[in-house]
Amino acid sequence: MAFDEMYAADGSVRPPYAGVAKWLASVSPDQLERRRLEAELFYRRGGITFAVYGDNQGEERIIPFDIIPRVLSSAEWNKLSKGLEQRVRALNMYLADIYGKQSVIKAGLVPEDLVLQNPAYRPEMAGVAVPHGVYVHIAGIDIVRIDADDFYVLEDNARTPSGVSYMLGGREICFRLMADLYGAHRVAPVDNYPDELVSMLRSVAPRNAGDMPTVALLTPGQFNSAYYEHSFLADKMGVELVEGRDLFVSEDCVYKRTTEGPRKVDVIYRRVDDDFIDPEAFRADSMLGVPGLFGAYTAGNVTLANAVGTGAADDKAIYTYMPEIVRFFLDEEPILKNVPTWRCRDPKDLSYVLDHLPELVVKEVHGSGGYGMLVGPQSTTSEIEDFRARLKANPETYIAQPTLALSTCPSFVASGVAPRHVDLRPFVLTGADGIKTVPGGLTRVAMREGSLVVNSSQGGGTKDTWVIDL
Amino acid sequence: MLSRTADNLFWLSRYVERADYLARILETTSRMSVLPTAYTGDTNEWTSALSTAGCLNAFLEIYEKPTAETVTEFLAFSEQNPASIRRCLETARFNARAVRTALTQEMWETINGAWLDLQKMDERDISGSRISRFTEWVKDVSLRIDGSGYRTMLRNDAYWFSRLGFFIERADNTARILDVKYHLLLPENSAVGGGLDYSQWTAILRSVNALTAYRWVYRESLKPWLIADMLILNEELPRSLASCYKNIVECLDSLGSAYGNQGKAQRQARTIHTSLENSVIAQVFQTGLHEFLTAFIADNNRLGAAIIEQYL
Numbered sequence: 183m184a185f186d187e188m189y190a191a192d193g194s195v196r197p198p199y200a201g202v203a204k205w206l207a208s209v210s211p212d213q214l215e216r217r218r219l220e221a222e223l224f225y226r227r228g229g230i231t232f233a234v235y236g237d238n239q240g241e242e243r244i245i246p247f248d249i250i251p252r253v254l255s256s257a258e259w260n261k262l263s264k265g266l267e268q269r270v271r272a273l274n275m276y277l278a279d280i281y282g283k284q285s286v287i288k289a290g291l292v293p294e295d296l297v298l299q300n301p302a303y304r305p306e307m308a309g310v311a312v313p314h315g316v317y318v319h320i321a322g323i324d325i326v327r328i329d330a331d332d333f334y335v336l337e338d339n340a341r342t343p344s345g346v347s348y349m350l351g352g353r354e355i356c357f358r359l360m361a362d363l364y365g366a367h368r369v370a371p372v373d374n375y376p377d378e379l380v381s382m383l384r385s386v387a388p389r390n391a392g393d394m395p396t397v398a399l400l401t402p403g404q405f406n407s408a409y410y411e412h413s414f415l416a417d418k419m420g421v422e423l424v425e426g427r428d429l430f431v432s433e434d435c436v437y438k439r440t441t442e443g444p445r446k447v448d449v450i451y452r453r454v455d456d457d458f459i460d461p462e463a464f465r466a467d468s469m470l471g472v473p474g475l476f477g478a479y480t481a482g483n484v485t486l487a488n489a490v491g492t493g494a495a496d497d498k499a500i501y502t503y504m505p506e507i508v509r510f511f512l513d514e515e516p517i518l519k520n521v522p523t524w525r526c527r528d529p530k531d532l533s534y535v536l537d538h539l540p541e542l543v544v545k546e547v548h549g550s551g552g553y554g555m556l557v558g559p560q561s562t563t564s565e566i567e568d569f570r571a572r573l574k575a576n577p578e579t580y581i582a583q584p585t586l587a588l589s590t591c592p593s594f595v596a597s598g599v600a601p602r603h604v605d606l607r608p609f610v611l612t613g614a615d616g617i618k619t620v621p622g623g624l625t626r627v628a629m630r631e632g633s634l635v636v637n638s639s640q641g642g643g644t645k646d647t648w649v650i651d652l
Numbered sequence: 653m654l655s656r657t658a659d660n661l662f663w664l665s666r667y668v669e670r671a672d673y674l675a676r677i678l679e680t681t682s683r684m685s686v687l688p689t690a691y692t693g694d695t696n697e698w699t700s701a702l703s704t705a706g707c708l709n710a711f712l713e714i715y716e717k718p719t720a721e722t723v724t725e726f727l728a729f730s731e732q733n734p735a736s737i738r739r740c741l742e743t744a745r746f747n748a749r750a751v752r753t754a755l756t757q758e759m760w761e762t763i764n765g766a767w768l769d770l771q772k773m774d775e776r777d778i779s780g781s782r783i784s785r786f787t788e789w790v791k792d793v794s795l796r797i798d799g800s801g802y803r804t805m806l807r808n809d810a811y812w813f814s815r816l817g818f819f820i821e822r823a824d825n826t827a828r829i830l831d832v833k834y835h836l837l838l839p840e841n842s843a844v845g846g847g848l849d850y851s852q853w854t855a856i857l858r859s860v861n862a863l864t865a866y867r868w869v870y871r872e873s874l875k876p877w878l879i880a881d882m883l884i885l886n887e888e889l890p891r892s893l894a895s896c897y898k899n900i901v902e903c904l905d906s907l908g909s910a911y912g913n914q915g916k917a918q919r920q921a922r923t924i925h926t927s928l929e930n931s932v933i934a935q936v937f938q939t940g941l942h943e944f945l946t947a948f949i950a951d952n953n954r955l956g957a958a959i960i961e962q963y964l
């Protein structure tokens with residue numbers, strides 16, 4: 183039985199959900215359905231859409247929004263946010279170390295090949311001094327609950343985590359459509375996120391940038407699945423949304439092409455992957471990048487957020503070492519737990535995994551978006567056998583975890599209000615002046631009964647997340 | 653601002669303006685086509701609609717004969733016609749999405765909403781006599797896009813580039829309407845035809861939304877030379893060439909002073925505007941209306957190119 187965030191095992195309502203329970207008892211399914219439709223219209227009209235790669239029916243889709251908010255008490259949040267801060271500090275220190283002194287390897291903490299052979303490790307970054315020592319400016323840490331006491335990290339996202347526009351959009355909808363419920367709670371605000379983001383970005387500008395550094399958001403363009411989010415954030419921050427072709431590099435400085443001629447750019451919040459940012463340094467066939475950008479970066483004339491090569495810290499193989507990494511760099515006990523994980527590269531772990539496939543979740547080390555994974559209990563025998571063959575062929579590219587009973591929250595679905603599994607992605611900002619996390623984050627919900635896959639590309643929806651004072 | 657953003661804003665407006673213009677052509681043409689042939693002569697109104705839209709040749713590559721059905725389909729919905737209303741609105745929305753941050757929320761929602769409505773439309777529902785519902789919708793969309801921009805955009809370079817797109821396209825459209833019908837617009841005191849010409853004149857005025865305005869300005873019955881005067885030289889009529897150029901000069905001056913420099917675009921626009929200001933219609937007829945309009949359309953295109961070269 184999964185942990186339900188609203189109802190305790192004895193059927194009583196947990197304190198954070200008292201208001202929601204009372205409200206649910208007072209609204210009819212018709213009223214809920216009407217609000218659901220209004221929410222859908224809000225997304226459609228606003229063009230708040232995403233694209234699913236390889237999907238032929240309609241290129242722009244909306245993410246289903248569940249109107250019933252998910253609630254956390256401020257006490258729960260305080261513990262969680264301390265854990266997030268600790269985790270992100272450790273991620274940054276780990277990255278500084280593997281591109282610097284490499285003491286984790288020397289100390290035998292993480293095997294050398296896992297660090298250096300990692301496809302996301304950028305040897306070009308070794309010895310590069312990143313501005314203000316920050317690598318992961320924006321982190322999205324995926325969190326799950328399986329009981330009342332602990333939060334577990336499911337995954338660290340240290341490259342270009344997305345979804346924050348859905349956090350903000352969800353709040354806007356609650357504000358508009360759920361004013362009765364929202365007004366009855368003291369919900370910690372999240373709408374200051376774009377302000378926090380832009381001041382963080384300004385804080386990490388190169389030291390030669392002057393008092394008002396110019397920030398730009400680099401997008402791959404309007405065919406990218408997260409384009410809406412890029413334009414939304416640029417708009418809310420009041421910074422230019424640029425594509426590679428809008429920028430050029432001259433004498434190791436980056437300029438944008440404007441109606442008044444070239445203008446210097448100091449900080450780039452780039453939502454383009456490492457591989458594509460500079461055809462001269464990385465993939466030569468990239469049409470999305472800016473030739474010479476990496477040179478300007480290593481010369482210290484522009485800040486890239488996140489830094490190049492942060493993917494070396496967030497894949498599922500390094501994940502398994504995170505508790506040790508926290509202890510090693512911070513000399514503290516990790517506040518957030520890791521989900522127990524078997525490393526299939528280890529023969530002992532592999533044989534356990536092969537023996538228990540039907541009960542495990544197996545993931546590709548470098549995969550994301552819910553692709554290329556096996557959810558044992560929800561797979562047919564032939565799917566499992568298929569996967570077994572793939573796993574045996576390349577064991578080092580997989581890890582396995584027990585099938586977690588992710589916590590459930592009340593959600594409005596076709597059959598009425600019913601519990602559905604959720605996770606949480608809070609967004610953690612690291613600037614020159616410290617770490618900030620807006621209270622809450624993006625709650626993703628698996629809208630199909632029993633499903634544990636919350637990814638939007640796989641039919642997951644979102645919810646607003648409320649941190650409230652009880 | 654980014655050159656690409658300015659470029660997208662400029663074209664976004666041009667496509668919206670063009671969709672509006674096509675809707676007016678369709679509307680006037682379907683009005684004309686229901687008149688008895690005695691009043692319309694033997695010229696096919698639908699052929700003339702294609703000439704006014706500037707795509708007769710493109711049409712003939714796909715269809716054999718201009719009829720109400722084929723021309724409506726071609727001008728309103730055709731995917732094969734890059735300048736159909738559907739494609740104009742799609743391109744406008746594509747440009748809008750690319751520069752989402754340069755638009756206000758109100759503008760974006762208007763454009764995106766129109767695009768969504770367009771996806772849901774069934775063309776078979778709209779053909780024939782119900783075309784007017786569609787053209788009303790298109791005009792309404794352009795009013796809302798124009799109005800939301802006017803009411804919500806900051807008065808800065810983004811606004812001026814967007815306005816420039818409207819005015820340059822509008823000037824081009826008015827000049828083309830006049831040019832297709834120039835043989836009907838005769839100088840003062842020429843022998844004026846009967847009912848046929850009269851219905852053609854009202855059609856011209858309707859297509860630039862000026863039938864009622866004419867009465868207020870001239871306070872007399874329709875005279876072809878006065879119609880030409882109004883559409884070319886009267887600064888009070890928002891779709892006249894003179895009014896478009898008054899606005900174009902203002903936008904370019906605002907850009908020039910915001911950026912602290914003037915260039916070729918400013919000079920060209922001022923030259924065209926001054927020559928319109930100093931013209932009288934009798935003189936235009938002396939040059940030859942067709943020659944005058946051909947030269948104007950070419951000048952207008954050159955100005956468009958100069959703006960692109962200078963800023964975009």
